[in-house]
Amino acid sequence: MGRRGTEANPPNRFESLHVEVEAGNEGTTPTRFFRDTSRTILAENDSPDLGFRFSLNPYRGCEHGCVYCYARPSHQYLGFSAGLDFERSIVVKENAPALLRARLTSAAWTPQVVALSGNTDCYQPVERQLGITRRCLEVFAEFRNPVAVVTKSALVVRDADLLGALARLGAAEVSMSITTLDADLAARMEPRAAHPRRRLEAIRELDAAGVPVRVLVAPVIAGLTDQEIPSILEAAAAAGACSASWVLLRLPKPVDSLFAEWLETHYPDRARRVLGRIRDTRAGRLSDAEFGRRQRGEGPYAAQIADLFAVASRRHGLDGPMPALDAAHFRRPTGDGRQLGLF
Numbered sequence: 248m249g250r251r252g253t254e255a256n257p258p259n260r261f262e263s264l265h266v267e268v269e270a271g272n273e274g275t276t277p278t279r280f281f282r283d284t285s286r287t288i289l290a291e292n293d294s295p296d297l298g299f300r301f302s303l304n305p306y307r308g309c310e311h312g313c314v315y316c317y318a319r320p321s322h323q324y325l326g327f328s329a330g331l332d333f334e335r336s337i338v339v340k341e342n343a344p345a346l347l348r349a350r351l352t353s354a355a356w357t358p359q360v361v362a363l364s365g366n367t368d369c370y371q372p373v374e375r376q377l378g379i380t381r382r383c384l385e386v387f388a389e390f391r392n393p394v395a396v397v398t399k400s401a402l403v404v405r406d407a408d409l410l411g412a413l414a415r416l417g418a419a420e421v422s423m424s425i426t427t428l429d430a431d432l433a434a435r436m437e438p439r440a441a442h443p444r445r446r447l448e449a450i451r452e453l454d455a456a457g458v459p460v461r462v463l464v465a466p467v468i469a470g471l472t473d474q475e476i477p478s479i480l481e482a483a484a485a486a487g488a489c490s491a492s493w494v495l496l497r498l499p500k501p502v503d504s505l506f507a508e509w510l511e512t513h514y515p516d517r518a519r520r521v522l523g524r525i526r527d528t529r530a531g532r533l534s535d536a537e538f539g540r541r542q543r544g545e546g547p548y549a550a551q552i553a554d555l556f557a558v559a560s561r562r563h564g565l566d567g568p569m570p571a572l573d574a575a576h577f578r579r580p581t582g583d584g585r586q587l588g589l590f
Contacts (some may be wrong), residue, residue, distance in 0.1 A: 250438040252312030253505050255330045267476065278310055278335045280373065288346035290308035290365060294538060299395060302365025303347065305379040309367040311399065311440040313426075314509045315466055318366045319502050329501050334439075337373060342380040351390045351579070358577035360393045370400035372439060384409040390579065393418035393572040397463065399425070401445040404452045411456040417573035422463040423488070425479050427472050435513050443513050447486045454487030459570050462488040464556070469544075470524030471517070473552050477559040484563035491565035492558050495544045496525060498533040512537035524548060 289301045308322050312334040319329035327336050340346075350356055363369050369380040373472070387394045388409045396403060396410070396419070403410075403421060413419035427433050428443045450460045462483035466573070467473050480491055498506050510518035529535050529546035535544070543549060560566040 252314040280300040281338045283338045283340040295510045299362040300364040304366045305343045310371050313437045316448040347386045358574035360572050362395045370398045372404040391576040397422045399440045401441040401449040407456040410458045414458045420459045422461040423473045424463045450486040460488050465494035468496045470521040480559045480563045491560045491571045
């Protein structure tokens with residue numbers, strides 16, 4: 248667990264003071280955890296690119312350390328760096344289950360799908376000890392409110408009992424993110440995330456528990472992982488995934504510099520080509536935040552990736568939609584304070 252996604256800690260653009268850690272100490276600095284004092288738990292989304300309105304993130308920052316993570320810049324709003332701080336300074340929402348219960352109990356809540364992990368992974372390593380995500384799932388199960396989990400952690404299998412119970416009501420699904428099947432590349436690029444083989448095993452176990460699973464090939468990195476799309480989809484289909492989707496990499500600042508530095512460190516012979524391919528899909532840039540383009544990119548090379556994904560997903564029976572999640576079974580606690588059982 249010693250490796251980090253990046254050793255860089257670029258200045259926070261919102262802070263006037265920046266402290267440099269002495270060279271050589273970054274990788275040995277332990278992860279620190281901070282208590283979050285937020286009074287609300289559901290974030291509202293208005294992006295037409297996403298299929299949900301509300302999301303819940305039990306943690307801010309992510310110890311998985313994925314060097315390309317689009318959520319890195321959000322850590323700057325907390326006074327941290329988008330670099331090493333994002334991986335080692337984790338903000339924990341201890342009261343997330345209680346806040347979620349209060350929100351679902353409110354008469355103002357309209358039963359609907361909530362995405363669990365809209366920003367950072369809800370199953371990152373500390374979840375094994377804290378169990379905040381599991382306790383949130385217990386609330387979702389109690390209220391029978393539909394939930395869509397996105398993760399790249401095999402720890403999700405721990406909660407197959409709750410997800411399976413909700414899935415039998417048409418109220419749960421999991422999207423398992425697989426970026427590459429190359430174990431060495433994954434270890435360098437996603438150092439504290441689950442091994443690709445374990446993610447496939449998790450798909451198999453969730454499928455056995457009756458939980459619909461989508462394989463999310465994300466992010467597709469032009470010039471580095473795009474050629475793996477067919478093999479990822481083949482492996483995921485064999486494991487029991489029932490649908491597939493993909494998202495093209497984009498590199499907002501300062502993730503662009505972090506990723507470029509990572510390429511030069513780990514794949515110097517391929518760095519220029521990979522960055523060039525990314526620009527080919529982003530009209531000469533490394534990022535594009537425009538709705539409708541940010542997920543898929545544009546240009547001939549982006550179209551080639553889309554065609555490759557379409558052909559491979561059809562070949563492996565993953566081109567259909569996920570079963571629609573259903574809020575029809577939603578229920579609140581009884582008026583006398585007793586809690587209803589799941590069944």
